[in-house]
Amino acid sequence: MNLELDDDQNAILEAVESLLDRFAGPTRAIDLAREAAYDAVLDDAIRESGFEQAMDPLSRAGALETVLIVEAVARRAGVTSFAQEALVGPAVAGRPIRGPVALANADPKQPVRYAAQARFCLWSDGDVARIAEVGAGETEQVESNFGYPLGRISSEVFQRGEALGAGSGERLASWWRVALAAEAVGTMAAALEQTVSYLKERKQFGRPIASFQAVQHRLAECAVRVEGSRLLVYEAAYLDAPTEASACAAAHAMTSARQVFRETHQLSGAIGFTREHDLHVWSMRLQALGAELAGPAGHRRALAASRWGLG
Amino acid sequence: MDFDWSDEDLGHRAEFRAFLGEILPSDWERISEGGPGSDAQADFSRVFCRALADRGWLTQHWPREFGGSDAPPWRHSIIGEECWAIGEPRGPQYMNVNWIGPAIMRFGTDAQKDRHLPLISRGEVLWCQGFSEPGAGSDLVALRTSAVADGDDYVVNGNKIWTSYANHADYIILLVRTDPDSDKHRGISVLLAPMDTPGIEVREIPSVVGDRYFHEVFFTDVRVPIECRLGPEDEGWGVVTYALQYERVGAARYARAARTLDRLTEIARERGLLEDPLVVDRLAEARTQCEAARLLTYRVIDERAHDLAPSTNSQVARVANTRADTCVGDLAVEILGAEALEYGSFADANFRLAMTAGVAVGATEVQLNLIAARHLGLPRG
Numbered sequence: 001m002n003l004e005l006d007d008d009q010n011a012i013l014e015a016v017e018s019l020l021d022r023f024a025g026p027t028r029a030i031d032l033a034r035e036a037a038y039d040a041v042l043d044d045a046i047r048e049s050g051f052e053q054a055m056d057p058l059s060r061a062g063a064l065e066t067v068l069i070v071e072a073v074a075r076r077a078g079v080t081s082f083a084q085e086a087l088v089g090p091a092v093a094g095r096p097i098r099g100p101v102a103l104a105n106a107d108p109k110q111p112v113r114y115a116a117q118a119r120f121c122l123w124s125d126g127d128v129a130r131i132a133e134v135g136a137g138e139t140e141q142v143e144s145n146f147g148y149p150l151g152r153i154s155s156e157v158f159q160r161g162e163a164l165g166a167g168s169g170e171r172l173a174s175w176w177r178v179a180l181a182a183e184a185v186g187t188m189a190a191a192l193e194q195t196v197s198y199l200k201e202r203k204q205f206g207r208p209i210a211s212f213q214a215v216q217h218r219l220a221e222c223a224v225r226v227e228g229s230r231l232l233v234y235e236a237a238y239l240d241a242p243t244e245a246s247a248c249a250a251a252h253a254m255t256s257a258r259q260v261f262r263e264t265h266q267l268s269g270a271i272g273f274t275r276e277h278d279l280h281v282w283s284m285r286l287q288a289l290g291a292e293l294a295g296p297a298g299h300r301r302a303l304a305a306s307r308w309g310l311g
Numbered sequence: 312m313d314f315d316w317s318d319e320d321l322g323h324r325a326e327f328r329a330f331l332g333e334i335l336p337s338d339w340e341r342i343s344e345g346g347p348g349s350d351a352q353a354d355f356s357r358v359f360c361r362a363l364a365d366r367g368w369l370t371q372h373w374p375r376e377f378g379g380s381d382a383p384p385w386r387h388s389i390i391g392e393e394c395w396a397i398g399e400p401r402g403p404q405y406m407n408v409n410w411i412g413p414a415i416m417r418f419g420t421d422a423q424k425d426r427h428l429p430l431i432s433r434g435e436v437l438w439c440q441g442f443s444e445p446g447a448g449s450d451l452v453a454l455r456t457s458a459v460a461d462g463d464d465y466v467v468n469g470n471k472i473w474t475s476y477a478n479h480a481d482y483i484i485l486l487v488r489t490d491p492d493s494d495k496h497r498g499i500s501v502l503l504a505p506m507d508t509p510g511i512e513v514r515e516i517p518s519v520v521g522d523r524y525f526h527e528v529f530f531t532d533v534r535v536p537i538e539c540r541l542g543p544e545d546e547g548w549g550v551v552t553y554a555l556q557y558e559r560v561g562a563a564r565y566a567r568a569a570r571t572l573d574r575l576t577e578i579a580r581e582r583g584l585l586e587d588p589l590v591v592d593r594l595a596e597a598r599t600q601c602e603a604a605r606l607l608t609y610r611v612i613d614e615r616a617h618d619l620a621p622s623t624n625s626q627v628a629r630v631a632n633t634r635a636d637t638c639v640g641d642l643a644v645e646i647l648g649a650e651a652l653e654y655g656s657f658a659d660a661n662f663r664l665a666m667t668a669g670v671a672v673g674a675t676e677v678q679l680n681l682i683a684a685r686h687l688g689l690p691r692g
Contacts, residue, residue, distance in 0.1 A: 001320075001385055002313050003613040009312065064312060196687050211690045216683035217676065223686055224630045227610075228603030235314045235606060252599040300595035301588075307598065308576050310591050 003231070005068075012051065012065055016072050019045055024076035026278040029147070032079050036141055036149045038100060038117040039079040046082060056090075060238050063091070067182045067237040071230075074186030077281050079149065081114045083179040089122065091175045091241065092129050093164055102134070103176055105293075108155040111142040113288070115151030122172060123158065129172035130161035147285035173302065174241040176293055177250035181233040184253040184289050188226045188260040191282040192219065195264040198271075198279075209267070218263050225256035244306040251299035257286040258296070324389050327368070331393065334362055335400065343398030344660035348515075348523025353437065353479040356402025360434025363390075363401070370408050370432040377416055377424070378432030384615040388563070395563035396570040403476040407431040407438050410557035411484055415503070418542035418550050423503060427482075439480035439506070441471040441528060442551075448473075449674045451486070452495050452548070456530060458487035458502065464534040465489070465502065467510075470527055477513045477526035480506050485535075490545050499547040504535045520663050556621045564632040564668065565604035568639040571661050572597050575643050578657065590646060597638045604631040623686040626678040633668040633675050640665025 005013070023042040032039055051069060056062035070083040085099030102118035104110070106125065115121070116139045122131050138157050142150040164172075196219060199210035209215055232249040239245055261283050265272050272279045290296060304310045316324070336342070342351045363369040372387035373379025394401055401408075412431045415423055430436040447453040456469025467487055477483070483504050490498030504511075510533035516525040542550040576585070576594055584590050607628040614624055643658035644651040651658030669675040683689045 001316060001609065001613065002616075003610050004617055005312050060313070196689065200688075200690060207692075208690050211692045213680070213692055216687075216689050216692075217679045219687055219689070220679040220682035221630070223682055224607075224627050224634075225603075227627050228607055228631055231606035231610060232599075232603055234312065238312070238314045248599050248602050251595060252603055255596070255599070297592060300592050300599070303598060304591045304595040308580070308585070308591075308594070310585055 009065060009068060013068060013072060015049065016051065016069050017076075019049055020072060020076040020078060024073065024078040026077050026281040029077040029079055029281050030275065030278075032149075033147065036116070036143065037079070038081075038114060038149050040117075042078050042080045043082070043085075043100065046080065046086075051086075060240065063087070063178075063237045063240065064234060067178065067233060070179060070182040071186035071189075071233075074183040074285075075190045077147075077187075077190065077285075081118070083183055084114070084122075087182075088172070088175045088179050089120070089131075092122065092168055092172045093131055097131070102151075102153065103172075103179075103292075104153055104158075106158045108152060108158070110152070111144065111150040112153055113148045113150060113292070115139045115153050116141045116149060117151075118153075121153055121157055121161075123161070124169040124172055125161075125163070127166060127169045129164045129168035130158075131164060132157050132161035144288075145284055146288040147281060148288050150288075170243060171241070173293065174236075174243050174246035177246040177299060177302075178233060178236050178241050180289055180292055181229060181236070181246075181249040181253035184257045184286065185226060185230045185233055187282045187285050187289065188222075188229070188253075188257055191260055191264045191279060191286065192222055192226060194279055194282065195219070195268055195272075198268060198277075215267055218267065222256075222260050222263050225252075225259060229253040229256050244303060247299045247302035247306060250293075251296055251303055254290045254296040254299060257290055261286045320385060320389060323386060324393065327390060327393050330362075330366070330368075331397065331400075334359065335397070339400070340398070343400070344655065344657075346521035346524055346660075346664065347402065347475050348478060348521060350479075352402055353476075356400060356404060356437075357434070359400040360402075360404045362434075364432060364434035369401075369404075369434050370412065373408075373412065373432065374416070377412070377428045384612050388609075388612045392563045392566045396566040398567065399562070403437050403439065403480065404431075404434060405562065406440065406558075407436065410554045411438050413557045414484075414501075414550055414554040415541065417553060418501075420538070422538060423541065427503065436482065437476060437480045438482045438484060439474050439476040439528075441474060441483045441485035441504075443473045444470060445472050449677050452499070454486055454488060454499065456485070456487045457491060458489050458500060458535070459491075460489075460537065461534075463538075464536050465540070467502070467504070467530045467533040467535055470529045472516070472525075472527050474513075474526045474528050475524060477506070477528050478515070478523050482506060483511075483528065484541075486547060486551065489547075493545070496548040498545050499551075500544050501541040501547040501550045502535050503539045503541050504533070508533050508535060510534070520667055558672075562632075562672070563608060564636050565601050565608060568632075568635045568665070569598070569601040569605070571643065572601060572639050574657070575639070575646060575661075579646050584646060593642055593645070597635070597642050600631070600635040600638050604628065604635040607631045623682050626681045627686070629672060630675055630678050630682070636665045636668035640668070 023045050066087045081100040084101035089097035089101050100114045100117045102112050102115045102121045104112045104123045106123040118134045138154045139151045144150045202209050236245040236249040271277045370379045371382035458465035458467045485502040489500040510531045512529040514527045611624050611628050640662045643661050647658040
């Protein structure tokens with residue numbers, strides 16, 4: 001048991017941060033959002049960096065390292081399906097997948113992240129997961145305020161697709177949960193950090209808003225939730241995404257995400273709603289993440305089923 | 312970073328569980344639900360701790376010279392986790408082994424170390440904590456119990472409040488004000504006083520938490536030898552701060568909450584209550600809180616294992632443990648309904664113990680203040 005990052009892990013994160021300095025951040029995310037665009041440049045930069053080849057999500061250390069990077073990308077508001085391509089895809093398919101990758105519920109009516117740009121789509125079909133290439137004209141962009149490019153995938157895609165073996169359905173659900181939780185942790189941390197920064201500057205009644213105890217306590221409660229969520233997802237990734245631990249991480253992270261959304265907006269006041277203020281870059285994404293798979297209630301159902309044989 | 316237990320640690324846990332299976336009486340659950348003030352629990356804790364000490368498991372994390380085996384913090388944490396999960400059969404002695412002993416090791420005279428450490432490491436002594444006063448709770452430095460030097464003794468006058476275990480304790484670790492002109496951190500001293508010293512009176516404070524859970528301890532012209540002072544005069548706050556660093560690893564409350572939650576789920580299953588998806592949802596939510604608290608507590612143990620300076624990880628872990636405790640305590644009542652109202656029932660006992668979670672180890676609000684100031688860097692009000 002050792003909860004400190006080692007030198008290699010720290011070195012990877014440093015290198016990732018340098019890359020994200022150039023190809024991520026809220027300003028870039030806002031620019032991309034104007035055309036609901038996907039950051040293919042960031043994708044290419046990550047591939048060229050050699051991180052993906054070095055990481056093997058089928059190994060414990062590799063999965064943890066990939067999760068660390070997923071968290072970092074989310075924290076810097078990167079517009080990329082890195083989590084889906086580098087973590088979920090290979091962990092479920094047992095081989096590298098060249099993305100962008102969309103994870104779906106096989107429902108053509110539901111908007112899906114990265115659908116309009118995806119090369120591959122993964123979904124569950126009963127006990128097995130399926131993967132299919134997404135062809136031109138098989139997706140349609142969906143306009144959204146929730147911080148990610150979204151699209152609908154036509155039902156033709158879900159009629160075909162390679163089955164990925166017995167138990168792959170459950171594996172998809174678990175790794176999807178781990179990816180969601182990791183993205184949520186990075187996104188929450190950034191939303192909180194941005195809010196803390198702002199409230200230290202913003203003065204009312206002759207003092208910074210951050211100096212009021214009620215405000216301090218609410219922010220501290222959010223910090224406790226984020227820290228707990230972080231360790232849960234690290235453990236789940238390290239242990240190869242067991243059903244229960246993955247569902248637990250996702251349930252805690254996505255419930256925390258709702259709290260962080262609510263609290264950061266409430267404490268930021270009206271400026272927090274504006275596009276010129278950066279909070280929305282992360283906060284709205286928290287809602288999008290919460291809507292994925294079956295949401296926090298779905299993660300809790302999966303946790304209960306796994307631990308207590310219920311549902 | 313890894314989340315594996317070593318084979319040695321796994322073996323240790325298995326061995327300890329086997330030991331528990333042998334030593335716990337068949338009515339242990341009833342004894343533990345009697346709460347910390349009960350005679351039955353105090354008596355059994357003496358038996359239990361002696362047996363632990365015989366196997367070298369009571370203070371294995373202590374240095375060898377003081378009766379330990381220099382075991383890593385993770386090793387000791389396994390015992391703590393297993394003990395808390397079943398209702399803490401070590402009783403009040405977990406305090407001795409976790410922080411009172413270490414404080415004596417660090418600040419004690421040779422005579423104090425010789426008198427107290429062997430007793431603690433053999434599981435032969437109970438201590439209680441004389442900190443809070445009617446006028447000094449969260450604001451502990453406002454304490455006014457006085458100790459005036461007179462010859463070889465201090466004469467102590469004042470009173471302490473909320474003292475658990477005072478009815479059974481052999482010694483009290485007592486915070487007093489030795490400099491009457493001071494009113495803050497300076498001027499406080501720590502005394503290691505025998506509870507059978509003339510002039511000490513223990514009175515139960517009736518509460519709805521349980522029998523003899525809280526006590527008031529009155530000191531009327533109590534003569535405590537100056538040689539019983541721990542650390543330098545007027546510098547006791549430094550001793551307290553040091554001791555509380557050890558206490559930060561604290562009690563594995565999440566382990567108790569998680570075990571209670573699993574029991575609660577089984578009871579609910581027997582009653583057909585798990586057909587209700589809302590009940591299932593609440594149980595799962597409680598589970599996530601227990602798991603978050605577990606890992607946040609592990610992070611504090613890890614900090615100690617790496618010899619890192621104490622950080623707000625402790626406060627974060629405490630808040631998470633309190634939330635988990637409260638969530639499970641409330642849920643037990645909610646799920647079992649009116650049955651939870653009967654004194655001594657499963658839900659009642661667990662609810663009452665969980666009730667104190669936000670106050671027992673310092674008010675949650677103080678933890679949140681510290682997280683805000685030191686973890687988030689927020690400015691003072």
